[in-house]
Amino acid sequence: MIAKLAWKNIWFKPLNTILSVILLISSVAIITTLILVEKQFEEKFTKNIDGVDLVMGAQGSPLQLILSSVYHVDAPTGNISYDSAKVWMQHPFVEKAIPLAFGDNYRGFKILGTTADYLEKYEAKIADGKIFENNFEVVLGSEIAQKLSLSVGDEFYGSHGDAAEGHVHEEYIYKIVGIASPTGKVVDNLILCTIPSVWQMHGDHGATESENLSHGEEGHVHVEGDDHDHHQDVTIDEPGMEITAVLLKFRNKMGIVTWPRIIAQNTKMQVASPALEVNRLFSLFGIGIQALQYLAYGIMLISGISIFIALYNTLKERKNEFALLRVNGAKRMQLTQLVLIESLLLCIVGFIFGTILGRVALVLISNSAEQDFKMSFNPYEFLWNKEGVLFLLTIGVGIIAALIPAIKAYKLNISKTLANA
Amino acid sequence: MISTNKITFSYNKDQVFHMPDLYCEAGSTILITGDSGKGKTTYLHILGGLLKPTSGAIEIDKENMLALSEKKLDKFRGKNIGIVFQKSHFVSALTVLENLEMASWLATGKKNSARAKKLLEQLDVANQANKLPSQLSIGQQQRVSIARALINEPKVLLADEPTSSLDDKNAEKVIELLTSLSKEYKAALVIVTHDSRIKEKFINKITLI
Numbered sequence: 209m210i211a212k213l214a215w216k217n218i219w220f221k222p223l224n225t226i227l228s229v230i231l232l233i234s235s236v237a238i239i240t241t242l243i244l245v246e247k248q249f250e251e252k253f254t255k256n257i258d259g260v261d262l263v264m265g266a267q268g269s270p271l272q273l274i275l276s277s278v279y280h281v282d283a284p285t286g287n288i289s290y291d292s293a294k295v296w297m298q299h300p301f302v303e304k305a306i307p308l309a310f311g312d313n314y315r316g317f318k319i320l321g322t323t324a325d326y327l328e329k330y331e332a333k334i335a336d337g338k339i340f341e342n343n344f345e346v347v348l349g350s351e352i353a354q355k356l357s358l359s360v361g362d363e364f365y366g367s368h369g370d371a372a373e374g375h376v377h378e379e380y381i382y383k384i385v386g387i388a389s390p391t392g393k394v395v396d397n398l399i400l401c402t403i404p405s406v407w408q409m410h411g412d413h414g415a416t417e418s419e420n421l422s423h424g425e426e427g428h429v430h431v432e433g434d435d436h437d438h439h440q441d442v443t444i445d446e447p448g449m450e451i452t453a454v455l456l457k458f459r460n461k462m463g464i465v466t467w468p469r470i471i472a473q474n475t476k477m478q479v480a481s482p483a484l485e486v487n488r489l490f491s492l493f494g495i496g497i498q499a500l501q502y503l504a505y506g507i508m509l510i511s512g513i514s515i516f517i518a519l520y521n522t523l524k525e526r527k528n529e530f531a532l533l534r535v536n537g538a539k540r541m542q543l544t545q546l547v548l549i550e551s552l553l554l555c556i557v558g559f560i561f562g563t564i565l566g567r568v569a570l571v572l573i574s575n576s577a578e579q580d581f582k583m584s585f586n587p588y589e590f591l592w593n594k595e596g597v598l599f600l601l602t603i604g605v606g607i608i609a610a611l612i613p614a615i616k617a618y619k620l621n622i623s624k625t626l627a628n629a
Numbered sequence: 630m631i632s633t634n635k636i637t638f639s640y641n642k643d644q645v646f647h648m649p650d651l652y653c654e655a656g657s658t659i660l661i662t663g664d665s666g667k668g669k670t671t672y673l674h675i676l677g678g679l680l681k682p683t684s685g686a687i688e689i690d691k692e693n694m695l696a697l698s699e700k701k702l703d704k705f706r707g708k709n710i711g712i713v714f715q716k717s718h719f720v721s722a723l724t725v726l727e728n729l730e731m732a733s734w735l736a737t738g739k740k741n742s743a744r745a746k747k748l749l750e751q752l753d754v755a756n757q758a759n760k761l762p763s764q765l766s767i768g769q770q771q772r773v774s775i776a777r778a779l780i781n782e783p784k785v786l787l788a789d790e791p792t793s794s795l796d797d798k799n800a801e802k803v804i805e806l807l808t809s810l811s812k813e814y815k816a817a818l819v820i821v822t823h824d825s826r827i828k829e830k831f832i833n834k835i836t837l838i
Contacts, residue, residue: 220722537707537736
């Protein structure tokens with residue numbers, strides 16, 4: 209009955225409380241979005257570097273090397289000679305080395321030359337068809353297959369470089385031989401083929417040789433010698449070829465510590481640690497996220513004050529009602545309860561709508577991130593511990609805001625109130 | 630049945646009110662009159678258990694109300710005392726019927742909707758049951774507050790200037806309803822008033838001086 213009365217009181221004069229609820233909704237929404245984005249973002253980033261101790265690539269920004277070769281969200285730093293990379297790939301310290309050659313794209317999805325180890329590293333199985341074996345056979349990431357509704361047996365031409373609008377390579381046609389299982393990692397948004405496919409695509413231009421030279425883009429695989437037969441497929445043993453990066457997993461962990469220096473001193477390449485670079489990235493993001501969080505807590509504080517003012521004002525108006533309830537047999541505690549429940553109801557309403565709004569915001573963020581970075585967020589995930597703390601915090605704000613009005617209701621002098629009415 | 634014995638009350642040391650003793654049987658009526666500032670409303674609040682007197686005793690249905698703890702007094706008040714105020718107060722967010730139900734729930738823990746409807750019927754405001762109190766006329770509001778005062782079948786019905794804001798016709802009707810219903814529900818009716826229109830209607834009178 210008290211709760212019902214509290215509920216009716218809230219909606220009787222909704223303008224008194226609407227500001228408080230709006231403020232509360234916005235702060236809860238911001239915090240919910242931040243919590244989810246931060247957690248899922250970190251999760252996605254760290255999930256992708258599992259099993260990669262170091263990345264070897266052309267000299268330049270180590271963060272760029274990691275972003276381009278592990279996450280595929282940045283341009284590559286340049287190319288490295290496959291022959292000199294091979295020396296290090298076959299080093300006894302190395303447990304597994306996965307070479308990557310960046311090639312073309314198909315409708316904005318990157319076509320990546322690599323080996324079968326790449327799929328294995330991301331725990332992607334071949335859900336349909338088989339693994340690529342010959343040149344121009346490709347395996348599609350699960351999301352691409354779904355989005356472009358492609359299936360095994362389909363064929364397509366690639367566009368040059370990163371941009372979907374790039375020059376279309378019509379010399380060779382890619383044939384889909386397999387589709388990978390979903391992993392929730394970058395591989396879902398990649399088209400995988402053999403490294404020689406990438407070489408052949410860019411090496412065998414023949415008539416368009418001059419155009420080939422003018423590509424000039426960093427990180428693009430070009431072939432230095434073009435003296436091979438047009439009708440014979442390029443193989444992995446082709447000499448003098450270039451690749452973009454190598455993902456390294458070490459058997460001997462000493463290598464992780466010593467290689468960055470050794471490689472930098474002895475070669476024109478660099479190695480970067482994904483864990484280190486990603487941490488650096490997070491700490492950069494962290495400042496922004498923290499600032500937003502402080503802002504959201506500030507809004508929550510204001511909403512608490514707003515609830516307090518609303519309750520305090522209505523208490524003045526409703527003094528007579530409270531006295532009347534006491535005359536009708538209500539205990540002091542019941543009036544205190546009434547005030548507290550009203551405040552808590554506002555907070556719960558605020559929390560529920562805030563949580564929903566936060567997730568709507570996440571869907572919007574997810575849609576734009578999907579387009580720009582091939583990264584999507586899951587709005588249906590609930591982080592019980594963090595969102596639970598947020599809920600308790602909201603309830604806490606409600607209790608504190610209601611404290612003084614509730615005490616006032618408890619101490620109400622019935623006789624005086626009614627005599628002065 | 631209500632009776633008082635040597636009640637005194639003071640807001641401060643200089644002014645002490647000596648309230649005359651009163652005795653009222655169930656079903657009968659007593660009038661408390663007197664000029665403004667003589668403590669009429671104070672007396673009514675003391676009788677209603679809203680104000681604690683400095684000394685004295687109040688017996689309602691053979692129970693000394695002043696000996697009760699505060700919590701028990703709240704319950705006792707809700708159950709045994711019905712009060713009609715000069716100006717009607719309602720919980721404005723609740724409808725007329727819900728106001729009555731709330732009064733019965735607070736006192737007894739049960740919503741007595743049947744009696745609430747019956748009372749509204751008797752007071753000729755049944756068709757207003759689902760309206761908000763603010764939508765009613767003052768006369769109707771006064772009748773609803775009588776209904777609310779009677780919802781728990783109290784032993785004592787207190788009325789504080791119940792007619793002061795009403796015209797002659799409505800005042801007469803309210804007085805008639807109060808007396809007839811207090812008889813029906815076997816409540817002792819105590820009316821505090823300075824309204825000359827109703828003074829002559831009653832024999833039982835106490836004048837505060």
